Ligand SMILES: Nc1ncnc2c1ncn2[C@@H]1O[C@H](COP(=O)(O)OP(=O)(O)OP(=O)(O)O)[C@@H](O)[C@H]1O
């Protein structure tokens with residue numbers, strides 16, 4: 059279980075997160091919904107230890123995340139897959155090398171086994187056959203898919219998705235939604251999805267939260283309609 | 291405030307980059323890659339510079355000394371000047387211009403496109419993965435490049451002395467060998483190691499510190515080169531006090 063306690067984050071005069079509390083139960087997918095620029099990415103960065111909050115704490119199964127430039131959170135991070143909003147693929151490596159990197163650095167698998175896993179993961183996101191391309195030769199949607207493959211390849215227990223469906227065609231979008239669901243249902247993985255895609259949110263979520271004015275609130279039907287109205 | 295804490299952060303950064311457990315199997319390929327990029331690929335520019343260092347020092351030394359002291363002092367003057375000052379400082383400046391800039395630009399671009407965050411979140415220590423091989427490669431290559439420049443510059447000086455300055459090869463080499471002091475050579479080499487360490491660390495430190503976009507990456511690149519130049523000159527003076535004070 060991931061527990062976020064009283065987390066606040068301010069950028070100059072803008073309070074992006076205001077004493078946010080959140081519990082992510084194991085084997086569930088929660089979605090944080092909100093319009094652009096509201097602080098969704100900031101929230102995920104804090105939860106992954108990439109950004110130090112002004113106040114508050116984050117813990118994984120009771121193990122506190124440490125913040126700061128030199129913090130070492132390896133025991134937690136090897137269990138975490140993170141899909142960055144812009145993909146954050148390594149542009150000095152091709153697709154296969156990008157996806158293989160977590161295995162190469164964190165496991166002692168044989169090369170052939172690594173290749174097999176990379177291939178299987180790429181197939182899973184529909185990117186088989188693109189192994190030798192370099193990131194600058196990929197479209198925005200393809201970058202997203204490779205980023206998802208890279209986050210999943212080492213079989214992490216927690217997976218964070220920052221806008222997993224943005225820039226994808228409807229078919230791919232459905233495929234990714236199904237993937238997120240099947241990771242939860244068949245493999246018991248825990249997911250945190252941040253998005254402004256309400257439809258995708260409803261498709262994958264056990265629970266939907268709204269981020270607004272730095273606060274998280276659970277989303278009821280009335281507010282859902284409200285959100286639909288203002289963002290359609 | 292930022293200015294006051296900068297040296298502390300710098301030292302901390304260096305410590306974090308080199309005093310970390312690493313395993314040879316994973317680090318070795320990246321070290322070789324960096325040695326190639328920052329060492330082997332620097333050969334042409336170092337050789338070119340060596341030729342002109344050799345030519346100029348030979349001409350200048352003979353112009354300063356001719357008629358005052360015996361001719362073999364040309365050999366001595368050239369070789370000691372090259373070993374102690376010219377080769378280490380010239381090489382370091384060239385490498386700083388080549389490598390501190392390219393490293394900080396590369397790492398800065400990785401920083402702003404969240405590639406360094408991506409490493410971190412994978413549980414891969416970015417200091418070990420990115421900084422250690424770069425800093426090690428620079429610390430190893432600068433002394434080697436310095437030796438290349440020393441050999442090449444002295445050879446070129448010998449050549450021009452015999453061809454154009456009326457100093458025979460025997461006389462020139464007599465000056466080189468008779469006044470050779472091992473301390474000159476090893477002092478120059480010690481400086482080179484330190485310069486390499488500075489250049490590598492600066493490239494990584496300013497690259498990692500880039501935050502924002504293209505403009506900040508550009509600024510990080512400038513800072514890495516300027517800081518390297520300053521540190522090379524400062525350290526060069528301090529090492530002169532330590533090694534070469536009479
Ligand atoms: N490093 C930073 N420095 C200053 N302000 C920042 C920084 N990072 C984020 N912000 C601010 O925090 C707010 C939230 O940004 P964030 O990237 O989390 O938005 P988001 O909800 O992910 O939006 P989107 O859906 O467009 O990705 C923005 O107003 C942004 O200006």
Ligand SMILES: [Mg+2]
Nearest residue numbers: 098099143220
């Ligand atoms: Mg975002």
